[in-house]
């Protein structure tokens with residue numbers, strides 16, 4: 001029997017550790033899975049154990065601080081103490097039985113990137129440089145005693161973790177955090193042995209390496225993670241893919257030199273990424289980044305060193321991941337978000353069940369806790385992530401007949417989970433196609449993961465035997481005829497069309513209809529509403545050759561809780577493509593060839609246009625929910641946009657919660 005992706009399933013040696021395959025889980029800091037002292041909880045253990053069950057050969061933990069005195073983090077990221085032995089021993093026992101290894105990522109801290117909400121007191125740095133957050137705050141320069149304490153703390157932490165069975169350590173030298181700050185002349189102005197040329201600036205990292213090896217022996221793997229280039233145009237400004245700019249941070253030449261000296265110093269393996277916290281969209285690549293967006297960088301390192309090289313960056317397309325290994329661009333591919341969305345990515349790939357992989361949609365909505373607003377650390381498309389023990393899908397004690405009205409994402413998630421639990425599920429969709437807003441959301445070239453998600457849902461509910469009826473509108477009569485035990489209404493939302501004088505003109509169209517191709521635009525287009533959808537449609541039109549202007553009433557575009565990485569990249573692309581932006585500007589009237597707007601200053605302008613696209617939000621379709629609630633003698637639930645138009649995460653999570661409860 002031939003193996004579909006053979007290169008991913010070869011063993012590899014790193015130090016004295018043998019990996020069973022070439023698939024690693026990239027480090028992700030999930031603070032919500034630790035207790036208030038930063039100690040891993042049962043949820044932390046379950047979360048990693050699930051990824052081991054899914055087949056990853058190597059798990060990397062998110063960053064854990066080695067100590068908390070020199071820089072005191074409010075966020076729960078360690079520090080590693082003896083209290084870590086029990087949860088890690090529990091975890092390593094489970095994952096080792098499955099042949100999976102674990103490296104813990106250890107960090108010296110955020111340094112100059114410390115923000116008031118996560119660091120107590122003045123941020124520290126290699127040199128007295130202005131803080132990332134506030135130029136007026138000058139960071140405290142670390143003394144040589146501080147550095148020595150940190151080095152010792154790395155040794156202590158590594159020793160504790162090794163005692164608990166942890167297989168290796170990854171030194172967090174990337175993203176512009178403290179160790180990275182030491183390594184780069186932009187931040188390190190020291191004249192002692194920790195500064196100067198690249199080797200001098202790497203002294204801190206080398207002392208950490210030496211200390212861990214001294215304590216745990218030469219065979220114990222120590223990996224270094226760093227950005228081969230920083231992609232920094234300015235302190236708070238990333239560069240876009242392919243953009244011509246002057247690198248403020250580390251450029252590729254220095255990155256390759258760094259790779260050489262890391263190997264020379266004895267590091268066992270190198271994990272390559274890019275970027276800093278600046279702009280976020282390299283260190284945290286959103287949906288707009290290409291799959292394999294940093295593979296060119298690991299390929300260059302592969303040509304430079306002979307120790308194992310680990311690649312990262314939206315590598316979740318199995319063909320791409322397999323060819324990365326086959327073509328010598330990396331020795332290991334690491335997946336972060338993809339293993340949140342589907343922990344079983346490795347086994348599905350191994351068995352050739354690629355279509356059954358639930359895709360990550362690069363939204364950062366649930367995985368980055370600060371954006372979800374719920375402090376859960378989970379995943380938009382996999383609400384059980386981070387709650388594996390409590391949110392397992394269990395068979396229903398009393399299987400029931402469930403009728404679902406609406407085949408958008410909320411309806412399909414409800415159908416999927418209800419069917420998995422053994423309920424008999426019938427799903428009706430008014431239009432001829434399943435998917436709801438996933439259909440238009442997946443149309444732009446850089447949002448194909450949403451289309452993949454839609455395809456995944458359609459396939460899963462079909463495989464699960466959901467009785468699907470498209471082109472049929474649910475009525476109270478139909479509910480009576482079907483006689484279900486439970487009704488779930490997932491009728492979604494429609495474009496909100498505000499009453500502006502002239503908005504009924506024929507050249508004024510709604511976002512959804514435009515994306516779907518039901519209507520068209522010509523010439524210069526004004527997009528009214530600069531939320532995420534408005535900006536995405538503006539970009540999409542611009543890339544189709546239209547001149548485009550966005551008019552937004554608020555003072556900033558995408559002024560809703562969207563991850564910085566996504567927001568920053570979207571806005572940078574708008575500017576890069578030459579989309580005209582008018583914030584603090586309200587539309588007063590839409591004419592035949594213009595839109596009359598008023599700025600916050602009171603200035604009135606006429607912006608010329610041939611077409612207008614309205615993107616000012618969505619209105620829920622609740623009529624059916626109310627009608628069925630009035631007439632049906634059983635439980636009725638409204639899920640997704642029908643209950644409250646928000647986003648894909650809300651729709652999936654609503655569907656999941658209701659279906660796992662009924």
Ligand SMILES: Cc1cc2nc3c(=O)[nH]c(=O)nc-3n(C[C@H](O)[C@H](O)[C@H](O)COP(=O)(O)O)c2cc1C
Nearest residue numbers: 026027028029062063312313314335336337367368
């Ligand atoms: C929620 C979240 C937390 C992360 N935390 C860390 C971290 O603690 N340390 C680190 O080196 N990288 C961290 N990363 C970056 C990932 O390791 C990875 O480089 C990035 O997500 C790109 O990989 P992907 O495209 O497979 O998601 C984090 C990413 C996410 C999504």
Ligand code: SF4
Nearest residue numbers: 360363364367379380
């Ligand atoms: S929350 Fe979004 S970006 Fe994060 S893993 Fe899930 S789908 Fe991917």
